[in-house]
Amino acid sequence: MLVAALVAVPVAGASEKHPTLSELEGDVMCPVCGTTLDQSNSPAAEQIKRLIARRIAAGDTRTEIENTLVAEYGDAILAAPRKKGFGLLAWWLPIAGIVTAAVVVGAGAWRWSRAHEPELPDPGLDRALERRLDDELARFD
Amino acid sequence: MARSARLTAQAIAVAVVVGLLALLVWRVAHDGNKGISQALASGGHPSAPTFDLARLDGHGRFDLASLLGKRPIVLDFWASWCVPCIHESKRLEAARRVYGDRVSFLGVDTKDFSGDARRWQRTHGITYPSVHDGNGAVLAKWGGTPIPRIFFVDRRGKVVAELEAEEDLPRYLRLIAAS
Numbered sequence: 001m002l003v004a005a006l007v008a009v010p011v012a013g014a015s016e017k018h019p020t021l022s023e024l025e026g027d028v029m030c031p032v033c034g035t036t037l038d039q040s041n042s043p044a045a046e047q048i049k050r051l052i053a054r055r056i057a058a059g060d061t062r063t064e065i066e067n068t069l070v071a072e073y074g075d076a077i078l079a080a081p082r083k084k085g086f087g088l089l090a091w092w093l094p095i096a097g098i099v100t101a102a103v104v105v106g107a108g109a110w111r112w113s114r115a116h117e118p119e120l121p122d123p124g125l126d127r128a129l130e131r132r133l134d135d136e137l138a139r140f141d
Numbered sequence: 142m143a144r145s146a147r148l149t150a151q152a153i154a155v156a157v158v159v160g161l162l163a164l165l166v167w168r169v170a171h172d173g174n175k176g177i178s179q180a181l182a183s184g185g186h187p188s189a190p191t192f193d194l195a196r197l198d199g200h201g202r203f204d205l206a207s208l209l210g211k212r213p214i215v216l217d218f219w220a221s222w223c224v225p226c227i228h229e230s231k232r233l234e235a236a237r238r239v240y241g242d243r244v245s246f247l248g249v250d251t252k253d254f255s256g257d258a259r260r261w262q263r264t265h266g267i268t269y270p271s272v273h274d275g276n277g278a279v280l281a282k283w284g285g286t287p288i289p290r291i292f293f294v295d296r297r298g299k300v301v302a303e304l305e306a307e308e309d310l311p312r313y314l315r316l317i318a319a320s
Contacts, residue, residue, distance in 0.1 A: 031252035031277060032286050043222035044252060051254055072254050074276030104150075 019062040024052050027079050028069060036079050048077075177292065177300050178284025186299045189214070189292075192279045194272035197250050197258055203272050205247075209298035213244045213317035218280050218290040219271075220253040221261035229289040229304075230267050236314055237269055243318045247271070251280040251288065295320035 015023055025038035030045035037045045037052075048069070055065045069077045081087035180187040191206040208214055217233055219226035230248065237246045248271030250258040255273050262271065274280055284290055284303070291304035293313040297320065302313045 043224065044220065047222040047254060047257060051257070072275045073252065074278075076276055 016062045019056060019065065021049065021053050021056060024056075024062070024065065025049065027066075028052070029077050029079050031073055031077060176282045176284045178290065178303055181300060181303050186301055189216075189294045189298050189300050190279075190282045192249075192272075192274075192282075194249070194274055194279065197248070197255060197262070197271040197273050203247075203270070208245055208247075209294070210296070213296050213320055214294040215244055215246045215314070215317075216283075216292040216294060217246070217248045217269075217271075218251050218274075218283065218288045218292075219248055220251055220288060221257040222253065223288050226289045227265055229291060231265060232307075232310060233291070234267050234269065236310060240314050240318055244314065249274050249279060251275075252277040252286075293317045 022038070026036050028037050028048060029035070030037055030040040030042055030048070032044045033040045033042050037049055051068075052065060055068060060068070066078060066082075075081070075087070081090040083091055177187055177190065189205065189209055191204065191209065193202055193204040193206075195201075196203050205214075215233060215236075217230060219230055233246055237244075246269035248267070248269055250271045251274040253273070253275070255275070258271070258273070261267075277285075280286070280288070280290070283292060291310075292300050293302045293304070293316065295301050295317045301316060301320075302309070304310060304313065
């Protein structure tokens, strides 16, 4: 896992500095088809692919290309919300929801299991047995 | 205490479910809304929704409200990736030479890259002004894709027609010019 993380960091850095068209095609929406660019051959999608290819050739980073697209088409052009500002909510809210739900379900299950724990009946001793036990003990005194 | 906490939690859960349900209903109801286009198709003449967008030529912004109620308007939704838009915009450019003194012609470049859009205008000799509706929010209010969509707004600011057949262009132009 550590090795995977160490490998992933330089790859992510390369993707930021030198993005490829195929990477970005999966992260950018076609504004008229409701799919990502890699799923569409519509004229609008082809136009954006050409724009991205031009910006890559000009040496733009992934962030610069995304900024250009957002400035032209708005935030909805990105397939996933950005991991900053208001967009962070979209990333953290589901996680917070899952954690909260897990806590609620766990607490509920714990309370339920405690409430339904079978209580062992106190057998006690009937009076005759108690008297006999006292007699037996008295004999040892 | 435990009882009131449980009741509060239940109330919150119910409120969340009701809220999500309301959101779903709202979304479904608005999905089928084709805006002005749908209102026209049902025989209505709705008031033109206003918008305030950046001009494509980079010279500030344009507010449609500044024209409404003063001059008839032809509103052309187009994009540089839209092949049929070339033909329709050229027809509007020709019509502008005839009606330009009585009718305002305005393009709305939608879901498009503004650099490509400006190049497209130069290439095809389109000279009437356009605004940039990058995310398509204005187009959505008027009817959404597909484009081109061409609307005719009379002098009172009412949308009277949408172009459907080529031969309708001179008829609708005469109609709004006389309004």
